[in-house]
Amino acid sequence: MFGLPKGSLEDPTISLFAKAGWNVRKGSRSYKPSIDDSEVDGRFVRSQEISRYVDHGFFDCGLCGHDWVVENDSDVVEVCDLVYSRASNRPSYWVLAVPEASPIKSVKDLQGKRIATEVVNLTRKFLAEHGVEAEVEFSWGATEVKVPDMVDAIVDLTETGNSLRANKLRIVETLLKTNTKLIANKASWADSAKRAKIENIAMMLQAALSAADKVGLKLNAPKEKLEQILDILPALRNPTVNALSDLGWSAVEVILAECEVRDIIPKLKDLGAEGIIEYPLNKVVY
Secondary structure, eight states, X not given: OEEEEESTTHHHHHHXXXXXXXXXXXXXXOSSOEESOTTOOEXXXXXXXXXXXXHHTSOSEEEEEHHHHXXXXXXXXEEEEOOOOSSOSSOEEEEEEEETTOSOOSGGGGTTOEEEESOHHXXXXXXXXXXXXXXXXXXXXXXXXXXXXXXXXXXXXXXXXXXXXXTTEEEEXXXXXXXXXXXXXXXXXXXXXXXXXXXXXXXXXXXXXXXXXXXXXXXXXXXXXXXXXXXXXXXXXXXXXXXXXXXXXXXXXXXXXXXXXXXXXXXXXXXXXXXXXXXXXXOOOO
């Protein structure tokens, strides 16, 4: 039983599973998906709740942010990192932020102040670690607009800090770095059959993410220029080189970052390479 995140991660998760080899389908009003694998069932619930349901054993495994594992104090196995989100493949950060003009310069300045956040437990733990007593209230959203009129500071989630700066807020402290993780129930992880299935799913999801910004490149290289051509190819490991029926030529194949191809293909052409083919990748298994 798999816990799948509903909300902003829902569509990226369905796309990731598709690249990994699983078709996950759900109706617009259904929380129970159809998965083309007789060994896997699942439910869509809010990411904030998944770690609790995994901990309690309703889900054998699930996808949620590391932040919610910490916030819920869930006792689960963190199987692997899967760094993806609705907008990018970068981790996010829970940060303490205040208005640009605020006199608050550090967490110590929050003594007796009021803070709004979705991660109440995380914020209270952070304050306690620094010996600060402050009022922490739960925010249902639109947290940035609550300062300075309603609260003195906020703890909010950001990837780049751009939204905070646009709202004239200044980051004071970083509380936690977070990204999506595949987590497992401890009893399920101890079951050899379930663990093997969870590990296989983890491998394929990681392989799909690894392939997201990479492409394959095939070309025919004249042997007298082969060494020069290999020197400019940043392969994942080493380029694959095979002899062709024409003894003066070799077939070369590499995997590389997609952003590098635009600069490399013209160089390959200048060195006499022919039959250059770029192709997309679904999975890269290390």
